Structure formats: structure tokens, C-alpha cells
Amino acid sequence: MNEPGVHSLLDQRTLRRRVEEGRLPDWAVAHYEHFRAGLLGERNGTPFPCYFGVEMEREGDGLYTFCDSTTDPESLFALGEVLLEYLDTYEEYAERAPLTVFVRPTDDDPTEAEYHERLWHLLQFLHVHDSEPWPDEVPTDPDDPYWEFCFGGEPMFPTCRAPFYDDRKSRYCPVGLEITFQPRTLFEGLTADDEVGQRAREVIQDRMEEYDGVCPHADLGDWGVAGDREWKQYLFSADDAQSPDECPIRVTREHPKADPELLVGA
Numbered sequence: 001m002n003e004p005g006v007h008s009l010l011d012q013r014t015l016r017r018r019v020e021e022g023r024l025p026d027w028a029v030a031h032y033e034h035f036r037a038g039l040l041g042e043r044n045g046t047p048f049p050c051y052f053g054v055e056m057e058r059e060g061d062g063l064y065t066f067c068d069s070t071t072d073p074e075s076l077f078a079l080g081e082v083l084l085e086y087l088d089t090y091e092e093y094a095e096r097a098p099l100t101v102f103v104r105p106t107d108d109d110p111t112e113a114e115y116h117e118r119l120w121h122l123l124q125f126l127h128v129h130d131s132e133p134w135p136d137e138v139p140t141d142p143d144d145p146y147w148e149f150c151f152g153g154e155p156m157f158p159t160c161r162a163p164f165y166d167d168r169k170s171r172y173c174p175v176g177l178e179i180t181f182q183p184r185t186l187f188e189g190l191t192a193d194d195e196v197g198q199r200a201r202e203v204i205q206d207r208m209e210e211y212d213g214v215c216p217h218a219d220l221g222d223w224g225v226a227g228d229r230e231w232k233q234y235l236f237s238a239d240d241a242q243s244p245d246e247c248p249i250r251v252t253r254e255h256p257k258a259d260p261e262l263l264v265g266a
Contacts, residue, residue: 001089006066007078009085011093012057015064028066031102031175038173049170049208052096053180061094067103070118070177076125080151083126083181087152090183098182105176112164113242115177119160119235120248122179126151128262133255142231142247148184149234149249155184160235167214171236 002014006028010018015032018024024032039048039057048054056062065082068075079101090097103118110118127134132153134140139147148155158181161173205216217236222228229247237243250262 001085006068007075007082008065009082009089009099010064012060012062012064024066027104027175028102031066031173031178032064034173034175035100035102035178043169043211044213046207046210049204049211051204051207053098056094056096056098059094061097063090063093063097063099065099065101067101067122070103070122073125076122077129079122080126080129084131084152086181087154087183091185096186098180098186101179101181102175103177103179110163111242112162112237112239115162115164116235116237116243116248118177119179120244123149123158123234124249124262127249127251128257130257134251134253136253140251140253142249142251143229145228145230148230157182157184157187157230158234162235164238165236166238168212168217168236168238170208170212 001009002011003009006024019029019032036057039054041048063086065079065086067079070076083099086099090099127149130151132151135150135153135155138150138155141147149158150156158179160180161171161178163172163174163176165172201222205220208216217233220233220236231247231249235243252262
């Protein structure tokens with residue numbers, strides 16, 4: 001952890017020190033500073049909806065990394081290595097320690113459709129080059145309510161923020177794509193079938209409506225609930241015409257995954 005360069009796994013103390021010392025590129029500094037200001041600030045007189053995220057940033061429990069590209073193999077291989085290091089680290093680091101990935105913005109002005117394509121290409125690449133098989137207990141069909149993205153043998157929930165959200169500011173990041181990976185173990189006791197989890201979700205959704213000034217997204221749901229699909233929540237649609245109708249990822253239990261066709265069309 002905390003090796004030199006933007007591709008390493010960083011704790012908050014190291015990341016903030018590198019920002020202060022000018023040891024990170026401008027885009028990386030802009031990404032983190034907006035992230036921190038958003039979580040610790042208010043909008044419409046309301047704090048950021050996810051109070052677990054607010055507490056994580058306030059207490060310094062988060063872990064972070066940067067990714068140069070969603071298409072360059074070298075950058076994506078490096079991200080995979082950081083994810084594996086994170087999975088070996090997070091449980092001992094803090095009670096709740098998600099990994100936030102700040103993706104370098106491109107010189108063009110991507111459409112919403114292009115952000116969806118870039119996210120799913122990144123996730124498909126990670127799956128195809130995963131060193132561990134897909135867990136036996138997790139379905140491979142994204143249309144199953146118990147499906148979720150897995151890497152390194154761990155089910156996880158990657159949620160994203162992006163520049164194309166005009167109204168849904170809790171998902172807005174003006175710099176570029178931002179992905180927060182949260183292993184399923186971080187949600188123990190916080191699911192829809194748990195009383196504490198139900199109360200937590202109600203508080204978060206109430207704060208989200210006040211913070212955003214719009215109703216919670218129609219695709220907002222819970223893992224394992226009939227009718228809800230987790231993949232739709234990774235990068236909420238703003239324009240239905242630009243978002244995928246079906247989950248773009250292709251998952252296989254075959255291991256090692258040697259079929260290059262798995263990357264086609266991701």
C-alpha cells in the first residue's frame with residue numbers, strides 16, 4: 001500500500017499528503033478534492049445521503065486509487081492488481097473501508113452512452129482477466145436478483161458517479177468517471193431483510209430526495225429482492241435512450257477465462 005505513483009492503493013492520510021505536496025497530476029487532485037467536498041458538504045441544507053460514506057471520509061477509513069484509462073490494457077491490469085491488494089487489506093484496515101477509483105478524464109466530451117460503455121468495458125476486462133473463478137454461490141446471469149459483480153472471488157457492489165447527471169447531484173462528478181467498489185461483506189446487517197438495514201435505507205433515501213431535489217431513481221433497489229437488478233444501480237441512467245437495456249457484461253464460470261470473444265462488444 002502507498003507505493004509511489006497513481007496506480008497504487010492509497011490510504012487517506014497518504015493521499016491528502018500527496019495532494020498537499022503537489023505529487024499528483026491536476027486531474028487526480030481535482031477528482032479527490034471534489035469527492036471529499038461532496039461527501040463532507042451539504043446541498044439544499046442536507047448532508048450527502050450516504051452517511052456511511054460521510055463517516056468513512058470524515059474518519060479517514062477510505063482507500064483510494066487512480067486509473068489512467070478504461071480501455072488501455074496496462075492501466076486495467078494495474079487496476080486489477082490494486083483491487084486484489086485491496087481485497088487482502090480492507091477487512092483489517094477499518095470496519096467499513098470501500099475502495100474509490102478515480103478515472104482519468106479524456107480530452108473529448110463523452111456522452112452518457114459512452115460512460116456506460118466505458119464502465120462495462122472496464123468491468124468486463126476485470127472479469128476476463130480475473131485470477132479467481134466466479135464464486136459458485138453467485139449466479140452468472142445479471143437478470144437474476146442475486147447476481148452481482150465479482151472479482152478475486154469476492155462479490156462486490158461498484159457504484160459510480162459521472163459528469164452527465166444534471167439533477168441527480170449525489171451521483172454527479174464533474175471531473176470524470178468515479179467508481180466505488182464495496183464488497184458484499186460491508187453490507188452485512190444492512191440489507192432489506194434486516195430491520196436495522198431497512199431503517200438505514202429509509203434515512204438514506206429520504207436524505208437523497210432532499211439532497212438531489214428529485215425522487216430517488218426508479219432503478220434504486222436492493223440485492224436479492226425480486227424485481228430489482230443490481231447492475232442497473234452501478235451507473236444510474238439519466239437518459240433511457242443512452243443506457244443499456246440489458247446488462248452488457250458476459251460472465252462465465254469457465255476458469256481460466258481464455259475466450260477473447262468475452263471482450264467483444266463490452
